[in-house]
Amino acid sequence: MVARKVKRKLWNRFMLTLTVVATAVALVPLGSILYYVAVRGLPALNLDFFTKLPAAVGEPGGGLANAILGTIILVLLAGAMAVPLGILTGIYLAEFGRGRLAWTVRFLCDVLTGVPSIIVGIVVYSTVVLTMKRFSALAGGIALAVIMLPMVARTTEEILRLVPQSLREASLALGATRARTVRSVVLRSAMGGIITGVMLATARIAGETAPLLFTALNSRYWPGGLTDHIASLPVYIFTYSTTPYEELHRLAWGAALVLVVMVLATSIAARMAARRLNGGR
Amino acid sequence: MVGKAGRGKIKDTLFAGISGLAALSIVFIIIVMLYELIEGAGPALARFGWDFLTGTRWDPVHEKFGAWPLIYGTLVSSFIALCLAVPLSLGIAIYLAELAPSWLRDPLAFLVELLAAIPSVVYGLWGLFVLVPWLRTSVQPFLGNTLGFLPLFQGPPLGMGMLAAGLVLAIMILPIITSLSREVLLAVPLSQREAMLALGATRWEAIRMAVLPYGRSGIIGAIILGLGRALGETMAVTMVIGNRPQVSPSLFHPGQTIASVIANEFTEGFNELHLSALLASALLLFVITLLVNVLARLLVWRMNKVTQGVSRE
Numbered sequence: 001m002v003a004r005k006v007k008r009k010l011w012n013r014f015m016l017t018l019t020v021v022a023t024a025v026a027l028v029p030l031g032s033i034l035y036y037v038a039v040r041g042l043p044a045l046n047l048d049f050f051t052k053l054p055a056a057v058g059e060p061g062g063g064l065a066n067a068i069l070g071t072i073i074l075v076l077l078a079g080a081m082a083v084p085l086g087i088l089t090g091i092y093l094a095e096f097g098r099g100r101l102a103w104t105v106r107f108l109c110d111v112l113t114g115v116p117s118i119i120v121g122i123v124v125y126s127t128v129v130l131t132m133k134r135f136s137a138l139a140g141g142i143a144l145a146v147i148m149l150p151m152v153a154r155t156t157e158e159i160l161r162l163v164p165q166s167l168r169e170a171s172l173a174l175g176a177t178r179a180r181t182v183r184s185v186v187l188r189s190a191m192g193g194i195i196t197g198v199m200l201a202t203a204r205i206a207g208e209t210a211p212l213l214f215t216a217l218n219s220r221y222w223p224g225g226l227t228d229h230i231a232s233l234p235v236y237i238f239t240y241s242t243t244p245y246e247e248l249h250r251l252a253w254g255a256a257l258v259l260v261v262m263v264l265a266t267s268i269a270a271r272m273a274a275r276r277l278n279g280g281r
Numbered sequence: 282m283v284g285k286a287g288r289g290k291i292k293d294t295l296f297a298g299i300s301g302l303a304a305l306s307i308v309f310i311i312i313v314m315l316y317e318l319i320e321g322a323g324p325a326l327a328r329f330g331w332d333f334l335t336g337t338r339w340d341p342v343h344e345k346f347g348a349w350p351l352i353y354g355t356l357v358s359s360f361i362a363l364c365l366a367v368p369l370s371l372g373i374a375i376y377l378a379e380l381a382p383s384w385l386r387d388p389l390a391f392l393v394e395l396l397a398a399i400p401s402v403v404y405g406l407w408g409l410f411v412l413v414p415w416l417r418t419s420v421q422p423f424l425g426n427t428l429g430f431l432p433l434f435q436g437p438p439l440g441m442g443m444l445a446a447g448l449v450l451a452i453m454i455l456p457i458i459t460s461l462s463r464e465v466l467l468a469v470p471l472s473q474r475e476a477m478l479a480l481g482a483t484r485w486e487a488i489r490m491a492v493l494p495y496g497r498s499g500i501i502g503a504i505i506l507g508l509g510r511a512l513g514e515t516m517a518v519t520m521v522i523g524n525r526p527q528v529s530p531s532l533f534h535p536g537q538t539i540a541s542v543i544a545n546e547f548t549e550g551f552n553e554l555h556l557s558a559l560l561a562s563a564l565l566l567f568v569i570t571l572l573v574n575v576l577a578r579l580l581v582w583r584m585n586k587v588t589q590g591v592s593r594e
């Protein structure tokens with residue numbers, strides 16, 4: 001009896017320790033990635049990096065200012081398309097959607113979230129790029145928007161569902177229309193949560209590379225019009241890291257540092273905002 | 282007065298209509314996606330038929346397109362990732378949900394979610410310049426010397442290859458599986474644990490016999506969602522897998538996945554047939570990830586229903 005009890009206790013200790021080990025092991029790659037991105041990225045960053053165009057292959061110096069600007073433009077483009085559409089879809093799902101159509105939309109939202117981003121890329125290529133007969137910032141923005149749309153829609157829906165029913169009833173009892181209720185009561189009280197969701201989605205798409213490869217392509221010049229191909233940080237990281245040139249590897253690490261800081265800052269800010277909103281209630 | 286109420290009604294209908302139209306955009310996107318993939322895949326599928334799935338030669342130059350090496354690479358790299366990520370993720374989830382002191386829980390959960398926020402191309406960069414050299418100089422020679430009699434660990438230590446791809450994928454799907462299973466574990470009612478502990482079980486016995494079985498379908502759902510992510514992951518895999526469409530038992534050998542072949546060859550598509558073969562493999566990937574995701578959602582939904590039913594009682 002006693003031996004059995006000791007064995008169970010030891011086994012207990014052992015398994016519980018294993019979970020601690022698992023946690024520690026998982027933090028190693030995270031630490032390693034952040035460490036290398038910082039250590040190899042920092043030396044590449046200087047004024048030129050943020051203000052100059054990429055140098056010709058073989059020439060030293062140059063920067064990735066066009067890629068930084070390009071990423072911002074692409075994300076804004078995607079947001080301009082996906083955010084209004086996504087919020088409206090979320091409103092439909094939470095406030096009006098009943099029955100078969102709502103179920104289908106909700107289901108397809110989840111399906112779309114699971115579609116590999118490279119597939120979004122080739123579909124936008126065959127619809128937009130082939131139709132316009134050119135790679136363009138617009139096509140890149142559309143590809144990112146398709147990825148962003150279901151995320152915004154589903155978070156909006158979930159957050160609207162958290163708004164107490166009594167608020168809607170109070171507004172309706174005062175004689176407001178459904179539309180007015182949604183606009184001035186439901187959306188207003190859910191605004192913080194929706195903004196958090198949009199920021200998290202933005203952080204997700206800012207680092208997307210695969211959907212841009214065949215849509216926005218890449219560019220060595222400053223972003224032109226919407227119908228011109230455009231540079232972006234993720235695509236530059238990919239192309240530079242797969243060349244044999246040390247100098248370009250250095251720039252790729254620099255670009256990775258800038259991208260990671262942009263993405264993490266956005267998502268951390270979103271989370272902190274969410275926490276403050278929740279705490280404030 | 283009647284006029285005003287009437288106008289309100291019209292506005293309501295209009296608003297519902299506009300939001301409904303927005304919702305239809307999702308349906309529209311999926312239909313366009315399916316149409317384009319099926320339409321584009323047509324020529325290759327018509328030419329090769331079932332051989333497209335079973336053919337072992339993917340050779341754009343000679344216009345031979347058998348997708349089996351790509352399917353093999355996709356499945357094997359994702360399988361390696363699951364083997365590594367599942368035990369780790371469950372360990373972390375258990376630690377975070379059951380054991381960690383409360384001051385440590387939020388910061389740790391936050392760190393794990395940071396892993397999810399890092400863009401996949403940065404994983405690729407890290408994989409290419411940090412993980413691959415490490416595999417080449419330390420891990421693979423060691424594995425080759427000690428376990429080299431297994432076909433899994435034979436061949437020259439190149440660094441790049443199936444093992445590198447599986448490792449990077451494991452790191453990438455770890456946060457998803459962890460955070461979802463943690464939520465599942467947190468949803469298990471306290472009474473389940475207390476009942477076990479009251480019967481004299483140790484902490485671990487309570488977790489293994491009461492908590493884990495209770496959350497089983499939710500945890501399996503989380504794992505399958507992670508699998509779905511691994512199957513479709515493109516950039517990080519493309520950068521470390523070595524990009525050679527071959528079927529080899531050794532994890533040291535380079536391989537190719539459906540997603541990475543598309544990333545590599547799509548813009549340089551030699552001709553109509555090549556492009557069509559790439560679209561056909563994209564269609565295949567779409568169908569696989571669709572099935573995997575639907576399965577996962579069903580399991581997670583069922584889990585939610587079970588726990589909601591309990592908390593209502």
